[in-house]
Amino acid sequence: MPEDLEVSGRTSMGGGTYRRIEVNGMAKMVGDVVCESCEVNGSAEMGGSLRVDGRLEVNGRMTAVGPIAAGAFEVNGMCDVDGNCADEIEFELVGKSTVREIGCTTLKVSVGKGGWFSKPRLEVETIEGDEIDVEAVLARRIRGDVVVIGDDAGSIASNTEPRLSGADRRWSGRRCKSDARGRWSWNMKGSRISS
Numbered sequence: 001m002p003e004d005l006e007v008s009g010r011t012s013m014g015g016g017t018y019r020r021i022e023v024n025g026m027a028k029m030v031g032d033v034v035c036e037s038c039e040v041n042g043s044a045e046m047g048g049s050l051r052v053d054g055r056l057e058v059n060g061r062m063t064a065v066g067p068i069a070a071g072a073f074e075v076n077g078m079c080d081v082d083g084n085c086a087d088e089i090e091f092e093l094v095g096k097s098t099v100r101e102i103g104c105t106t107l108k109v110s111v112g113k114g115g116w117f118s119k120p121r122l123e124v125e126t127i128e129g130d131e132i133d134v135e136a137v138l139a140r141r142i143r144g145d146v147v148v149i150g151d152d153a154g155s156i157a158s159n160t161e162p163r164l165s166g167a168d169r170r171w172s173g174r175r176c177k178s179d180a181r182g183r184w185s186w187n188m189k190g191s192r193i194s195s
Contacts, residue, residue, distance in 0.1 A: 013029055055071060
């Protein structure tokens with residue numbers, strides 16, 4: 001049976017397989033990591049992929065060179081990730097975060113209280129999921145069955161006409177169309193995005 005890994009303070013180590021990982025401080029892991037649950041309170045740098053069978057919770061900052069796969073992924077802070085895939089993802093942004101691609105069942109992105117170093121924003125190439133509710137997101141493409149657009153969001157392509165929430169009304173008045181597959185597409189500049 002895999003052992004628990006608890007980090008208090010600062011450490012660097014290789015990857016491996018663990019039951020539970022808890023970081024309170026700073027941890028740098030080189031190589032792929034597999035675990036049942038992971039909680040980061042501080043800073044974690046992953047030099048490979050991270051697979052969490054259950055819940056991944058980040059309270060602070062996480063960087064990952066490889067993709068992240070988790071049953072549930074919650075970020076209260078910032079993250080820089082090559083890509084991630086989870087059933088449920090929730091970001092409460094306090095600074096700039098970047099993710100290459102997000103694939104999920106549900107995604108909730110909101111602005112947290114107090115920014116650290118920069119304006120809270122999630123920059124991502126592609127978001128695909130069933131239920132998506134975002135604000136402060138700059139994305140090349142967002143695709144989902146149910147999409148809610150809040151304040152300060154970028155481009156979108158979805159399966160249903162998105163609902164507007166928040167005070168940002170730059171979306172209203174933009175032309176949008178449904179394609180032959182029933183996907184709605186437009187962007188902030190009002191030009192069509194291919195589906």
